[in-house]
Amino acid sequence: MRRSPKDTEESAAIISRRGLVLGGGMAAFAAVLGLRMRHLQVDQADQFRLLAEENRINIRLLPPARGQIFDRNGLLIAGNEQNYRVTMVRDEVDDPEEVLRAISRLIPMTDEDLDHAREELRKRSRLVPVTIADRLSWEDLSQVAVNAPALPGISPEVGLSRSYPRGADYAHIVGYVGPVSDYDLSRIDDKDPLLLIPKFQIGKTGSENKLERQLRGKAGTKRVEVNAIGRVMRELGRDESQKGANVQLTIDTRLQNFVQARLAGESAAAVVIDVRTGDLVSIGSAPAFDPNMFVRGISVKDYGDLTGNKYRPLANKAVQGTYPPGSTFKMVTALAALEAGEITPDETVYCGGYTEVASRRFHCWKRGGHGKVNLRNSLKQSCDVYYYDLAQRVGVEKISAMARRLGLGERHDVPMSAVAGGLMPTKAWKKENRGNDWVIGDSLNASIGQGFVLASPLQLAVMTARIATGRAVSPRLVKSVDGVETPEGGGEPLGIDEEMLRQVRGGMFAVANETGGTGAATRIVDKELRMSGKTGTSQVRNISKAERARGVFRNADLPWERRDHALYVGFAPSDAPKYAVAVVVEHGGGGSTAAAPIARDIMLAAQTDGVPPLSAYPSSQRGRISSSLKKLKLWDPDQPEAPDSQA
Incomplete structure (x- = not known):
């Protein structure tokens, strides 16, 4: 069909419009492309020239x-x-x-x-x-x-x-x-x-x-x-x-400095914990070393001196070291027996110097024995036979369970190297790890913190804090990160009857304050600052029957490596506890003579926020104490320099 002139004219107009639109779009695209090329080639020429030259x-x-x-x-x-x-x-x-x-x-x-x-x-x-x-x-x-x-x-x-x-x-x-x-x-x-x-x-x-x-x-x-x-x-x-x-x-520098100064000259450790919050206010280990030596590049000689020192200055004895807790463990056995209903606080056990089980004698530290003792006096005089008797009644499983409730045998979550878990043995543990059945003698040894039982000073401080408060106190080392506070470790109630805890605390008070107590020589006379505690001495060697017959060697007569470890745990003030302390002196001999004096000084420093006041000591000791405190290398806040290394 032939199109009319009018239709032809209209089609041409439409084509022209479309052509203009298409052409305009192409022109606009070309313009944008040109502008972009100009921007890349002119405005950014230097940058892309450098990028083109790869290694520039x-x-x-x-x-x-x-x-x-x-x-x-x-x-x-x-x-x-x-x-x-x-x-x-x-x-x-x-x-x-x-x-x-x-x-x-x-x-x-x-x-x-x-x-x-x-x-x-x-x-x-x-x-x-x-x-x-x-x-x-x-x-x-x-x-x-x-x-x-x-x-x-x-x-x-x-x-x-x-x-x-x-x-x-x-x-x-x-x-x-x-x-x-x-x-x-x-x-x-x-x-x-x-x-x-x-x-x-x-x-x-x-x-x-x-x-x-x-x-x-x-x-x-x-x-x-x-x-x-x-x-x-x-x-x-x-x-x-x-x-x-x-x-x-959470560490307090003034107290930390005092603890390190007080431990100087010993191979020892001490931990102080705030029982209300779980804050670790001091963690001491001696000898120490200057960490700046490692940052700056320690010499072969200096490193050799550190690794060759028999007192092991590189080891953090407070959290890495594990020791038989000795008599500081007796509160655990006592609480296990009380909770199991196997003994009452007033019930007595006769100590004649030893207990005989399966044709073997287990000796008390006092050769002639203590006679009849109840719970309070068993702690006060640290009678071993009393706890041998409890072990036979209670059994190791309940003792071990109580120890774990009190924080022993647990690897506490603190950001420090190689934190030890200690060891609270059970029958299953011995079978699996030693390949032998548990025997009654193992229970007797465990009841006084010997045998397989091992604990670190950190664990002993936590144990003492839990006994002092009746709560599951957990140690806290980090107070805050970038200003954000971390949770405190005051803990929930342990579920141990408060009267049982009161009886054990009473025995610890007698240890440190009453005549005849194993720690009475290091008592604090200021009633507002008085400490309750427990001495401990753990053997690192076996004493043979022949040696007992001729007389046990004194620690002073033995090589250093064969002497007993000295321990002390305590809390203060006795009436309203704020701090708990644990001290271990490696091969120090007796806990009452080597560890207790250190613990007393540290506890006084913690409570008074400074050098212990002489008025807190028995008057007969003040001259000697004054002289010894003056010899300590203590931090002076007005002097910015660091203390000398005590390696």
């Missing part, structure tokens, strides 16, 4: 500042100090050996330093900055900076390094940091790129190690432009690093 832009990590650690009162105990260092990026250097030689002519570097630098450059990625020299003086850093244009790939930097202003006082609690080693990388499942930076410091021991993730922070990055010979020309941009969290511990 480098991305570098910015290490974060490590979080600081403070005591309960806000005193710094682990901080950061400026560290001048020189780094090299292998990818930016044609001849690293030549550059190393040039650096060694500018700053002091030994052959060992150079060999270490070569080894690090060989092992690490070509793009990772390797520390060639650190802890430089400002003058040495300036020498490198002035000659930087002639040293490709070299960067003088100001970084941060860890410092411990309280020195040995916190060595076993906070621990120390050190460079990431191949061993560290092999044992931790951590993909943080910071760990690949040579000489980047991470926590090695103590809270530094256990709180590593919180303290470390997060890396930042910076983009830098380098020229043809690897010299950094300018910084193109950066994302700042995030500082690690600040941590506040």
Whole structure:
């Protein structure tokens, strides 16, 4: 059909309009494309020219500042100090050996330093900055900076390094940091790129190690432009690093310093816990060491002196060491017997110096015996035969169950290295671990804290806190993280009858305050500060029948390693407990003579927030006590320097 002129005209008009729209769209697209091309080719020409030259832009990590650690009162105990260092990026250097030689002519570097630098450059990625020299003086850093244009790939930097202003006082609690080693990388499942930076410091021991993730922070990055010979020309941009969290511990520095000073000269440990909150206000272990030595690079000689010392200064005896608790365990056996209804507080047991079971004699520490003793006097005079009798009635299973309720045999959750779980044995445990059946003699030994029973000073302090309060007190070491308070450890009621606890506390009061008590010589005469406690002496050797016949050797006549451990546990004030303490003196001999005097001094210092007042001691002892307290190397708040290492 033939179209009319009018239809033809209308079709042409429609086509023209569509063509204009399409053409306009194409023109607009071309214009936008042209503008974009102009932006890329003109406005961003420099940036894309650099990007096109692959090795001209480098991305570098910015290490974060490590979080600081403070005591309960806000005193710094682990901080950061400026560290001048020189780094090299292998990818930016044609001849690293030549550059190393040039650096060694500018700053002091030994052959060992150079060999270490070569080894690090060989092992690490070509793009990772390797520390060639650190802890430089400002003058040495300036020498490198002035000659930087002639040293490709070299960067003088100001970084941060860890410092411990309280020195040995916190060595076993906070621990120390050190460079990431191949061993560290092999044992931790951590993909943080910071760990690949040579000489980047991470926590090695103590809270530094256990709180590593919180303290470390997060890396930042910076983009830098380098020229043809690897010299950094300018910084193109950066994302700042995030500082690690600040941590506040529950430890009181003044008391911690007193405890460490009081333990000096011994191989010993002491733990003080606030029974109301579970706060660990002091954790002492002696001898100690200066953790700054490890951060700065400890010498072979110094490390050998530490590892070769028979008193083991590197070990934290307060939480890692486990010892037979001896007579400090007797409260556990007493509570197990009371709860089982096997004895009443007034019921007596006759002690003739020994108990004979299965043709074997189990001796009391007092050769002639104590005669008839009830619960209170059994604790006061520490009669072993009384507890041998209870063990036969109650059995080890109930004794072990009570011990666990009181915090023994439990690995407490505190951020410190190698916290020990101790050992509260049962019949099943012996069968599984020793391959033998439990015998009645095992129960008798366990009842007085000997045999298989093992406990750390931390566990003994928790046990004492629970007896003092009747609550499941849990130890707390971290008070807050970045200002956010952590839960206290006051605990819920243990479910032990309060009258039973009162009877046991009465026996502990008699130990420390009544004539004839094994700890009465170290009593506190100030009624507001009086302490209740229990002495303990644990054997580390077997006493033969022949030795008993001719007379048991005195500890003073034995080599140090064969002497008994001395222990003491206590709480104060007796009427309204605030603190509990546990002291262990390795191979110290008797608990009443070696551990109890230390515990008394520490408890007085905790209650008075300072040097123990002489008025709290018996008048006959004040002259001697005054002299001994003056000899202690105590912290003076007006003197910022750290105390000497007591290694």
